[in-house]
Amino acid sequence: xxxxxxxxxxxxxxxxxxxxxxxxxxxxxxxxxxxxxxxxxxxxxxxxxxxxxxxxxxxxxxxxxxxxxxxxxxxxxxxxxxxxxxxxxxxxxxxxxxxxxxxxxxxxxxxxxxxxxxxxxxxxxxxxxxxxxxxxxxxxxxxxxxxxxxxxxxxxxxxxxxxxxxxxxxxxxxxxxxxxxxxxxxxxxxxxxxxxxxxxxxxxx
Ligand code: SF4
Numbered sequence: 280x281x282x283x284x285x286x287x288x289x290x291x292x293x294x295x296x297x298x299x300x301x302x303x304x305x306x307x308x309x310x311x312x313x314x315x316x317x318x319x320x321x322x323x324x325x326x327x328x329x330x331x332x333x334x335x336x337x338x339x340x341x342x343x344x345x346x347x348x349x350x351x352x353x354x355x356x357x358x359x360x361x362x363x364x365x366x367x368x369x370x371x372x373x374x375x376x377x378x379x380x381x382x383x384x385x386x387x388x389x390x391x392x393x394x395x396x397x398x399x400x401x402x403x404x405x406x407x408x409x410x411x412x413x414x415x416x417x418x419x420x421x422x423x424x425x426x427x428x429x430x431x432x433x434x435x436x437x438x439x440x441x442x443x444x445x446x447x448x449x450x451x452x453x454x455x456x457x458x459x460x461x462x463x464x465x466x467x468x469x470x471x472x473x474x475x476x477x478x479x480x481x482x483x484x
Pocket of ligand 1: 430437442444
């Protein structure tokens with residue numbers, strides 16, 4: 280539910296969802312229409328279908344227990360690298376890095392990344408892995424996400440109360456408001472067209 284959606288929006292949906300589908304088995308057995316109905320208004324309905332299918336896979340293939348290896352979690356519908364890392368670190372305290380939108384912004388500022396994050400994904404993943412606390416990965420990832428959501432915000436980051444102010448390259452360079460760099464939009468397309476008006480000798484066109 281939290282993919283692409285803020286906690287405050289998700290909260291009431293999550294509570295109603297847990298009443299309607301209190302166990303992974305109850306979700307797995309539900310009709311897809313009932314699942315989509317419960318999701319109504321939250322948007323990105325592929326997430327509901329993926330969650331439903333995932334519940335069925337967990338029930339059928341894993342005996343109702345959520346898998347705990349990265350490869351198995353990554354293979355579930357709708358789960359990419361950062362969601363897999365987020366689940367494994369948050370639910371099982373396993374040392375997997377994350378790189379969601381907020382984390383990309385924090386890390387891009389931390390090293391004053393000289394290009395848009397989309398062009399430096401390997402570097403950002405390596406940085407997230409390098410920084411990860413292997414002893415407390417759950418707390419570390421949560422803190423990193425919270426930093427991005429509350430202090431290192433897209434506009435007006437609160438650098439003066441940020442715990443990473445001292446090592447932050449963007450803060451030290453005074454470029455935090457300009458980072459992360461955006462993809463430059465290409466020039467507007469320029470097209471040459473010809474228009475002809477044909478008339479007859481009665482001045483009709
Ligand atoms: S010092 Fe500012 S720019 Fe750097 S990580 Fe903290 S909030 Fe973000």
